[in-house]
Amino acid sequence: MDVVGYMHHADLLLEDDQGLIIIGGGNYVLSIGDRVYLKRQVDGMPNRYIIEISFASNQYQGLFEDQCQMKFSGNRAELNQYLTATTVH
Numbered sequence: 001m002d003v004v005g006y007m008h009h010a011d012l013l014l015e016d017d018q019g020l021i022i023i024g025g026g027n028y029v030l031s032i033g034d035r036v037y038l039k040r041q042v043d044g045m046p047n048r049y050i051i052e053i054s055f056a057s058n059q060y061q062g063l064f065e066d067q068c069q070m071k072f073s074g075n076r077a078e079l080n081q082y083l084t085a086t087t088v089h
Contacts, residue, residue: 022072
């Protein structure tokens, strides 16, 4: 998935042809254009995932492992509903 945007509280919006996800809580600082690969769920932690990151600034050479919390997964319509429900108005 490609990093396509920044969300509130340093969360990141990722997108691929399967849909969108919002992640947060990683150790690396990611930029738009970086790639994130969901590898597997962390045992006993339903929203925590092991990920691999490939940085655009490094021309996608090499993968760096991290963990993140998945906060949302779905399509654009579901993203709009999620943002409406979680944004303070």
